[in-house]
Amino acid sequence: MKTDTLIVKVKPEVKEKAMNVAESLGFSISSLVNAYLLDLIKNETVHFSSKPLEPSDELLASLKESEEERKKGNYYSFDTTEEAIAFLHKNVEEGGKYED
Structure with missing residues (x-):
């Protein structure tokens, strides 16, 4: 599969935490970014939350x-x-x- 490089600027602590979470879930950060981009293309929507989920x-x-x-x-x-x-x-x- 042919791939290309995407350079994204993020804060070092964000990168480190994201990589740790990805690794704990058994993914590389690249595979998660790829999946997110494919979802963006497919659904043309952006999913994120500005606050942690809390039970009502x-x-x-x-x-x-x-x-x-x-x-x-x-x-x-x-x-x-x-x-x-x-x-x-x-x-x-x-x-x-x-x-x-």
């Missing part, structure tokens, strides 16, 4: 509630996706009665 208060409350229910044993478990879907279909047909 609603999500945190929901996770806490789920953990409390799990500790009480108040949950359903399925061995397969098909079992879970069948359970949901059955309960929708019966008006939302969750019974074993």
